Amino acid sequence: MKALLHNMFQVTPREVIRLVTEIDNPPFVAGYTTPPHGSTWAKERRTNTSDTREFTCPNTSGQQVTFAVSCAEAIPSGAPYSTAVYTLTFSSITNPQDSPVKSGIAVPQGLGPNSQTYTFIVQ
Amino acid sequence: MQSSIVFVLLFGATIASSCLSQGTTPVSTPAHGEASGSTLQPGQTENTAIVANLVTLYKANENVPGGLEIFQHPVTYVTQIRNAANKAAQPAATAANNASVANAVQNRTDQQTTAPAGTPSSSSTTSKGSVPSLLSFAVESGALTQSVNGTTTTVQANVPNVIKAINGTKFMSFYRSEPSSPLAHTLSTTSISASFNTGSSSSSTSTSTSPSPFNSATVHLDLRNHRDPRDLKWFNEWNNLSNNQLQAVANNVPNYEQTLQQQMPAEYAQWTTEVQSELTKLAATKSLTDGDISAAMTAILSDFETQLYSATAQGYVADYNKALQVYAAADAAVLDKISTSFVFSFEYTFVNQASVSLPKSTTQTYSIGTTAPDLSTFNLIFAGGDLFGIKATLTANASTTVFTAPSAQLHLAPVRDYKISGELDLPVPPIAGSKKSTIDISGLFQDLIQEPLGQAVTVNGVSVSTRGNIWLGQGKWEIPIGSTGITIPFSVTGSNRTDLIKESDVRGTFGISYNLDSLFAKQ
Numbered sequence: 001m002k003a004l005l006h007n008m009f010q011v012t013p014r015e016v017i018r019l020v021t022e023i024d025n026p027p028f029v030a031g032y033t034t035p036p037h038g039s040t041w042a043k044e045r046r047t048n049t050s051d052t053r054e055f056t057c058p059n060t061s062g063q064q065v066t067f068a069v070s071c072a073e074a075i076p077s078g079a080p081y082s083t084a085v086y087t088l089t090f091s092s093i094t095n096p097q098d099s100p101v102k103s104g105i106a107v108p109q110g111l112g113p114n115s116q117t118y119t120f121i122v123q
Numbered sequence: 124m125q126s127s128i129v130f131v132l133l134f135g136a137t138i139a140s141s142c143l144s145q146g147t148t149p150v151s152t153p154a155h156g157e158a159s160g161s162t163l164q165p166g167q168t169e170n171t172a173i174v175a176n177l178v179t180l181y182k183a184n185e186n187v188p189g190g191l192e193i194f195q196h197p198v199t200y201v202t203q204i205r206n207a208a209n210k211a212a213q214p215a216a217t218a219a220n221n222a223s224v225a226n227a228v229q230n231r232t233d234q235q236t237t238a239p240a241g242t243p244s245s246s247s248t249t250s251k252g253s254v255p256s257l258l259s260f261a262v263e264s265g266a267l268t269q270s271v272n273g274t275t276t277t278v279q280a281n282v283p284n285v286i287k288a289i290n291g292t293k294f295m296s297f298y299r300s301e302p303s304s305p306l307a308h309t310l311s312t313t314s315i316s317a318s319f320n321t322g323s324s325s326s327s328t329s330t331s332t333s334p335s336p337f338n339s340a341t342v343h344l345d346l347r348n349h350r351d352p353r354d355l356k357w358f359n360e361w362n363n364l365s366n367n368q369l370q371a372v373a374n375n376v377p378n379y380e381q382t383l384q385q386q387m388p389a390e391y392a393q394w395t396t397e398v399q400s401e402l403t404k405l406a407a408t409k410s411l412t413d414g415d416i417s418a419a420m421t422a423i424l425s426d427f428e429t430q431l432y433s434a435t436a437q438g439y440v441a442d443y444n445k446a447l448q449v450y451a452a453a454d455a456a457v458l459d460k461i462s463t464s465f466v467f468s469f470e471y472t473f474v475n476q477a478s479v480s481l482p483k484s485t486t487q488t489y490s491i492g493t494t495a496p497d498l499s500t501f502n503l504i505f506a507g508g509d510l511f512g513i514k515a516t517l518t519a520n521a522s523t524t525v526f527t528a529p530s531a532q533l534h535l536a537p538v539r540d541y542k543i544s545g546e547l548d549l550p551v552p553p554i555a556g557s558k559k560s561t562i563d564i565s566g567l568f569q570d571l572i573q574e575p576l577g578q579a580v581t582v583n584g585v586s587v588s589t590r591g592n593i594w595l596g597q598g599k600w601e602i603p604i605g606s607t608g609i610t611i612p613f614s615v616t617g618s619n620r621t622d623l624i625k626e627s628d629v630r631g632t633f634g635i636s637y638n639l640d641s642l643f644a645k646q
Binding site: 107111 | 184193210291295298299365370374457458
């Protein structure tokens with residue numbers, strides 16, 4: 001998995017990608033395009049501050065996987081912070097030597113949900 | 124005392140005559156709620172609000188890895204157009220409320236900010252279920268909070284505020300530990316308050332021209348309180364929201380953007396290029412100011428409106444907007460459920476009567492200068508909402524007040540009284556174009572075992588000095604008349620003691636009085 005510009009990634013055929021999404025303060029309120037265009041989610045796990053899921057890239061060069069992550073906030077009144085920050089970490093299960101790639105979405109109080117779209121293109 | 128039952132139908136009586144005043148009427152206004160009928164369109168003056176949203180969003184994301192990528196997505200602008208529209212559509216009062224709180228706990232109806240019921244200065248007969256805790260006082264920097272009610276000043280402290288005043292870093296750590304730490308959660312909802320006399324006071328049963336400065340002290344402990352959206356109790360609610368309504372939003376993001384790319388490829392490409400140009404300029408700007416960001420966002424938004432938000436293009440975003448609307452409604456429902464979840468609390472109040480000189484007693488004689496023993500009140504409080512599926516809320520208290528020590532000169536039973544009280548607030552939907560209203564039904568039963576020597580016992584604003592059972596029930600409804608803005612207060616009061624009926628026109632056991640001034644004054 002290699003990161004390109006603008007949330008695009010270059011991947012190998014049938015590469016398995018793990019996505020871990022964490023929020024700095026609960027509650028975790030994030031939705032994912034389901035199923036992702038071009039694949040399916042697997043091994044989904046959710047806690048009150050994180051979500052973990054995986055998908056397998058297509059087998060054919062030029063095909064791609066696309067999905068959006070929409071993040072919202074439920075910041076309590078009087079909280080000592082005014083923004084919920086989600087950190088997304090993409091890592092390759094198939095090629096663990098590839099460095100994980102981090103992305104983020106900050107959601108100020110009252111200005112959500114905010115979305116990022118990610119695309120994985122098979123080389 | 125008159126033992127017969129008196130009912131009074133009162134037209135025009137002010138709601139302030141309630142026998143069980145509980146402070147503000149519970150109102151739940153989730154900050155995330157979708158204003159109905161919001162139709163803000165780009166190009167209107169509200170663009171200022173949209174740009175302000177975008178500036179805030181930029182500043183929040185500029186230090187997040189890849190965070191600024193959201194500005195490459197048309198959905199970001201569609202979402203902020205909608206957020207600005209919703210904010211503009213909210214009533215001023217609601218918007219102001221949301222600005223300060225912005226979430227479920229913002230409308231915690233169980234908070235009590237003045238001296239608790241039962242203390243000498245209190246105007247409440249039913250305590251709310253929860254004290255202002257971390258969430259409502261975090262905006263204050265001091266370890267103590269202070270409120271003034273008449274001649275009494277109440278200071279209140281809780282653990283989070285003390286930690287915050289001492290060490291902000293530890294406060295943040297403490298705050299973050301609350302959802303998973305029962306100890307931190309308990310401490311955050313526990314408070315201690317003390318009231319001090321700052322002037323002379325009097326009552327029907329006791330007077331003192333130089334009262335002791337120390338008036339009373341209260342410890343409040345929430346035995347059950349889940350009115351925090353971070354609470355683990357709500358994990359399933361947030362999870363379901365994420366996996367359903369928010370997932371639908373995420374499903375529509377690529378659909379919308381792919382439609383734009385397919386239907387308006389040239390415009391989409393041009394706008395994307397312009398966005399990248401503006402973002403690159405911002406990234407290259409040293410000492411970036413809000414004005415710089417605002418100028419860039421204004422340009423991007425203007426281009427978006429011109430190229431990708433035409434009447435035709437808005438059709439492409441209909442599904443996304445619909446998903447946003449459904450999500451907002453579901454989010455508001457979750458917040459409403461949290462903010463109305465029931466709270467169960469215990470409260471102990473100590474009242475200092477050391478300097479209270481006693482007046483004549485109807486039951487015994489004593490020498491001038493005799494003082495009454497101090498009082499202890501033990502109060503269990505229940506507060507809950509969304510009863511019967513109609514968002515009705517109930518607050519109930521069960522308490523007893525005892526003398527803390529036998530008196531050498533007074534003949535006192537240890538227990539002064541037992542009391543049970545409650546209030547049910549029933550929301551009434553709009554009728555014939557009128558505003559929403561609330562019917563308040565309250566009741567009280569008090570067994571006054573001992574003549575209240577010292578601190579006065581008040582029921583419905585009337586001091587009671589005669590022993591025996593007291594019951595009082597009251598229903599109130601401020602009836603809105605259509606869309607005129609006129610309301611007719613209506614109340615029904617029943618009690619086994621006529622002196623507790625405050626209305627002047629009481630005939631035998633049944634009384635009616637009319638006062639339609641508010642209606643005629645508008646005509």
